[in-house]
Amino acid sequence: MTASVEQAVAQNPGKLGDNVVVHIALVVRDINKSAKAYADLFGVEVPKISVTDPLEKTRLQFRGEPTQALAKLAFLRLENITIELVEPVGGPSTWREFLEMKGEGVHHIAFRVKGMEENIALLEKQGGKLIQKGDFIGGSYAYVDLTRQLGVIVELLTSANKK
Template identity: 25%
Template sequence: MHDTPIRVDHVGIAVESVEAAEPVLQALGCEKLVDDTVEGRFRWVYYTLGGASRLELIEPVAEESFLTDFLDRNGPGLHHVTFEVADIDAVIDTLEGEDIAVVDYQEFDGWTEAFVSPGNPTGALFQLMEYHESYVEETGTPAESLFIDGRPVGE
C-alpha cells in the first residue's frame, strides 16, 4: 500500500452538447472555470460548486473519437472520476501490484495522467492526475480556483 495523498478532483460527464447541459449545472449553482478544446478532439468545460466540488462536461468535437464511441454506446452521463494524486508513480505501482490495469500514461507540461481501466471490479473509469508546478501558470487561472483548498494535494 502507498501513503500518497489522494482526493477526488472532479467528475467527468460526457454530453452531446455543453450548451444544452450547462443550464443544469448553472441551476445547481456551478460556476464555470475553464472552457477549452483538446487538439480538435473534444471540448472540456470545468465547473466548481461550493469551492470544493468540481464537475467537467466533455463534448466531442471530432467526428470520431473515444467520446463519440462512448456516447454511441452509453448516451450522455458519467464518464470518469478523476483523482488528484501527489505521487502518480507510487499509486500506479500499488494498483499494478494488485493486478489492476493502468493505461494511457502520459506526461504533459502541466500534469501527468494515467487511467485505471474500467475493466476493474468497480466498472468505473478512473483518471489519475499529478499536477506539476507549471499548471497554474499554463492555465492562467488562480490556484485557489483550480485546486481544492487552493493548493495541490499533499502540500
C-alpha cells in the first residue's frame, strides 16, 4: 500500500465513499425469465438486457488473472433502489462461482466511491479480499469479498473522472 493510500484510509476510517447504495445485485441462471418475473412482481417494464464488453475493453480480472467472462445484465429501477440481475456467461468469474456454489441469490451491494484504490484498501483493512475488477464504459468496478464479515460481497463503482 502506498503512503497516499494509507493516509486516505487513516483520514477516513470506516466510511465507504459517500455511503450511497447504487444497487443490489442478484445472480440468476436465466436473466430473461428472472427479468420478467421481477418486472411482474414490481409492476414495471421488463428491463433491457445487455451484455458486458469483452476482456479487451474491460481488462477484467478474476482472482488476479485475466478472464474472458461476460455477464448479461438487466437493471430494474424502482423508486428507491435499483436491482441488478446478472447472468454469468463465458469464463471464470465471481458471478459464475457464486451461482455454482450458492445458486441464485443476492451477490453484492454496490456503492459509489471516489478513489478506487483507497476504498479497496479500506475494505482489505477490514478483512475483505479483492476478487474481481474491471472497467466499463464511464468507469471501473471492484468486488471485495466481505461475506465472512457482512454476509455479502461489496462492489465499488467509480466514474471515469472520479478514479
